[in-house]
Amino acid sequence: MTQFKIVFFLIFPFLLFSQNEKIPAEQLKQDLTIFRQIREKANSGVYKYRTKKQIDSIYNWAFSQLKNPREVMDFYKIILKITDFEGSVHNTTTLPDAYKNRYASEKVFFPLPVKLIENKMIVNFKNDEIPLGSQIFSINGTTINKIVRSFYKYYTTDGYNTSGKVIGINAVFARYYEMEYGPKEKFLVEYSLPNQTEKLSKSINSIANDERKERFKNRHSFPSDSLFYSKIKEKYSFKIFSKNTALLTVHTFAIGDNAEDKEHIAYRKYLDSCFQMLSVHPEIKNLIVDVRNNGGGSDPNDLVTFSYLTQKTYRENKSAYINFQKIPFLPYFVYEETETEKKLEEKNDFEAELKEEYPILKGKIHSQDPKFNRVLQPDKNTFKGQVYLLISPRVASAGSLFASLVAGKTNAIVIGEETMGGYYGHNGHTPIEYELPNTKIKTQFSIVNLEQDVPKKSNQIFGRGVIPDYKISQTFDDFMQNRDAQMEYTLKLIEKK
Template sequence: MLKSKIVLILFLPLLVFSQSEKWPAEKLKKDLTIFREIREKANSGLYKYRTKQQIDSIYSWAFSQIDEPKELIEFYKIILQITDFEGSLHNDTRLPDDFEKKYSLGNVFFPYPVKLIENRLVLNFENSEIPLGSQIFSINGIETKKLLASLYKYYTTDGYNITGKSIGIGSSFAKYFQMEYGSQKSFLVEYSLPNQTQKLTKTIYPVSNESRKENFKNRFSLPIDSLQYNRAKDKYSFKVISGNTALLSVHTFVIGRNAKDKQHIAYKRYLDSCFQYLSNHSEIKNLIVDVRNNGGGTDPNDIVTFSYLTQKAFRENASAYVNFQKIPFPNYFVCEETDAKKQQEELKDFEDEIIEEFPKLVNKKYPQDEKFNLLLDPDKNSFKGQIYMLISPRIASAGSLFASLVAGNTKAIVIGEETMGGYYGHNGHTPIEYELPNTKIKTQFSIVNLEQDVPKKANQIFGRGIIPDHKISQTFEDFMQNRDTQYFYTIKLIDQK
């Protein structure tokens, strides 16, 4: 599967506006028009979850919002609404770097990390002002339910999924709050103490971006959720945890760039040794596969891992296609190269790869050539016992493709929370990026629309992530003890059987 990533830098005239200066409506409308035309031509997932009428409607709304001049941040929030509405976790729209840095200067951020626990927003930091674990009901008069809904657009997920947005809220709540509501001189927090109902209020004061980041690094839940936000040093591990149960943890599929990479080869050898061991120890009848921290990565790590868990032949996906062979709107396309001649070579190489993998136009689409989606056999040492797969809202991209294959094509018992990556498919594999000519806002999306090789199941809903067989979230009591609710539930389930 094509994995090229085209990033940054076009030579276009730079128009400088201050943070508070308003942009002329005609320039914003020009950027919005280009934004739409790019996505209509290049984004094969534009109508994956939304009808044309729905897409037309949100653009009508967007244009109605810019009849008058607007500040860049306000225009950015309009663009974000559209980006999120499309329904792809690979969508990413960013402010110009210089603007975002200036916008984040000074003491402007909510000081403490928060976390969603049992649908409650709780304080996730030990401090002397508001006790750890306190439930937050409102901030500066904005009720939590309304507050959270207003921040969802800052963190995209597949389809109509909401659970995955908790990952963005947990890591960047203060940043999102500041973007959405502007700099605050203080925060009036309405809250209740842990396990109490009486509402209290406390005024706390903003901190710098550096302090915000430092507090997040020292959040209370770090022992449990560190791997959700940081790439693991130990990307995978295997251990026997009892006489009849083993645990395979794969925290990421960022394990080398391709099948020839030394990291991937080492991973494949590691899997060989693990499953050879399981094959030789038939008393181990249960395998827990923990991919709760797996936000994706590169081929063929996901597919190789699945080959050790299935008993029948499989494909990576049922179908895949792109919208184009020649890059639309190359003047706004963002390249790695800065030299004009090298940029042209880069674009040609990229287009040649697309033509090789997606060679023919069929019904206004370019489907993937079958040689890039071969029928694959299970590994000879594939596990034949009972699989228990642990999932979470963090699972995305290649992580969700793997989890979908396991959930759909094996007898695995799936435990945890709905993933942010879709069960039936997603847009992925090949990200491209454009820069809008006036505002310099950058927008990235993936161009391969793929349907995963999974069966329809009653409990799996189109437009949603992978739905677990046992919906188990961390309880508040376990949060306060940094205890892994899902893991211990699984152990208990195995013991009962």
């Protein structure tokens, strides 16, 4: 299972067409036709959350937008809407490499880091223009609600989930604004001061991209959300919180690529030592498992971790299937290798692996070999006390699979906010990428349609992430104080029990 990564869409020109050049409508229609053909042939998740009628409808809309020549950026936004509509956190559609230096030094970006708190857009940077904690109502006459909705297509999530989109919006609000509304020299902002209702207006100047990045690094909320966006150095930890409570934190499952990897073996030994200790200290009746920063990683890190939290046998998935054994649309396939001979070798190796794991064709190509989805046993040192699972919108891919197993197959109490990764399943494991011939837009998706081995639950809606038993979100006061509301709530809940 590939690790979910935050994708900051970098846009920027050079060779085939100038920045503002319009592409003939027929070329755009050709790219859109190829885009659809590729996805319907190769992407097993196209109809996971959408009916044929719904997919037909959005493509009819897309083609209706291509009656005249359009710039690549306009076409890109159309493609993004389709990509997002499918509903997979592993869908990524990016602009051509030729765009990589656009606005490298020009001052065109919104100058203030912001954060969505309780569905309000809050200034997330100490500055002399619009104070930290102020609420923004509109920018250049467009309401903040409309702006936020227009950004949804830039950041994909599983199914119908929208909570996870906040992760991208908070990180690159200024980048998304430039992409959606164009470069600006000034911004007219309607806002109110912290804890006040009177609306004020101020015109503020744009900033360059380097300063945008620097301001985000120095955002007010850094102490409480740094691991959402930074490279994770300490991937996991364990500590005793009190005489009856322990805390296991797993920030990522990118802990080695497979069961033979040295990093995975070290992690497994670490887990075993922690749970051996818990098994000889029965007075520790509560275990908090914090995966709020966990955007994914590789098997079997997620499954091994779960083995210490369950008393029953389990599997990763109920079913897994793909749409092809031979790579379709090879002229548009993006290889990792560059030499012709190595490309052929890459293709043959990839297809051989697919045929080994997915040999059974029944309309779709299923994996039924037990060695790829075997029944797993709980560890002998499995924890038998009360588990409290902390989740957030950042949780996806292998992180959300783990959270789904814990929420669905144990008595854990789940606290926090809905994950962006699906509860019942997702598309994952094997990413592939294609490039459209005329616009050079690239599109990547994972080809394995996975139904996770979790039970139906009344609070779990198809197409949504893991829903917490106790929804605890950061309040405005929590934000201003950089307080960990979810951890505080969990400790109080344990104290009451």
